[in-house]
Amino acid sequence: MVNWEKAAQPAKAARAALSYEAIATAAIEVADGQGLDAVTMRKVAEHIGAGAMSLYRYIDSRDDLITLMADRVSAEAIAPPPTGDWRADLTEAAHRIRQVTLRHPWLARHALNAEDFGPGTLAMTESTLALLDGHGLDTGDMLDAWRTLLAFVQGHAFAEARRHEARQRRTDASETGAPGPSFLDKAAESGEYPLSTRALREAPRPPDPQDAFDRRLGHVLDGLAQAFFDRDRR
Numbered sequence: 001m002v003n004w005e006k007a008a009q010p011a012k013a014a015r016a017a018l019s020y021e022a023i024a025t026a027a028i029e030v031a032d033g034q035g036l037d038a039v040t041m042r043k044v045a046e047h048i049g050a051g052a053m054s055l056y057r058y059i060d061s062r063d064d065l066i067t068l069m070a071d072r073v074s075a076e077a078i079a080p081p082p083t084g085d086w087r088a089d090l091t092e093a094a095h096r097i098r099q100v101t102l103r104h105p106w107l108a109r110h111a112l113n114a115e116d117f118g119p120g121t122l123a124m125t126e127s128t129l130a131l132l133d134g135h136g137l138d139t140g141d142m143l144d145a146w147r148t149l150l151a152f153v154q155g156h157a158f159a160e161a162r163r164h165e166a167r168q169r170r171t172d173a174s175e176t177g178a179p180g181p182s183f184l185d186k187a188a189e190s191g192e193y194p195l196s197t198r199a200l201r202e203a204p205r206p207p208d209p210q211d212a213f214d215r216r217l218g219h220v221l222d223g224l225a226q227a228f229f230d231r232d233r234r
Contacts (some may be wrong), residue, residue, distance in 0.1 A: 054137045067110075101158060105157070107154070129146060
């Protein structure tokens with residue numbers, strides 16, 4: 001496990017080139033540029049300009065390295081202070097999480113257990129639960145609402161990032177030659193998938209990512225309202 005007390009200490013000047021902060025920053029840069037699978041102790045050490053074995057003075061394993069990365073990135077999604085309007089507050093928190101996930105898509109692939117939470121993850125969680133506190137929800141309800149929102153936002157943003165990458169690859173491929181008919185084109189001609197092909201072909205090309213996110217976020221918030229916030233009115 002990561003020693004969070006040591007990780008929170010500032011690096012000593014003589015060893016500033018190698019510290020928890022430097023290791024986390026280098027690993028995040030590798031993951032952002034090449035994906036989570038590219039993150040290895042050796043590659044991160046090379047990125048810093050250190051020997052791979054020197055990282056083990058700070059991190060016991062690759063799993064601990066990824067936990068350290070996730071904690072540092074989670075701090076980017078700390079929610080603003082609550083206004084009292086839970087829906088507006090959760091909307092703002094969701095937008096922040098979306099932007100963080102778009103910057104670091106690999107984050108959606110790494111689920112942290114509570115015992116792995118560090119200062120960044122705890123600060124982000126605390127700030128978001130504060131948006132739900134005071135609205136008549138018990139602790140279990142607050143966690144359910146928060147995890148539901150987080151799962152939607154991270155999943156949506158991760159898929160959004162992957163679709164962007166796929167479109168870019170298709171654009172690059174089309175510049176080298178005319179693309180042939182896609183499987184979707186052939187499926188539409190076959191008539192075997194009428195609902196799927198009609199829905200996919202009639203959808204905006206491509207839909208505005210922000211509009212799509214806001215619309216679907218509204219559905220999630222409507223569900224949370226019915227499940228938790230409006231139940232005393234029924």
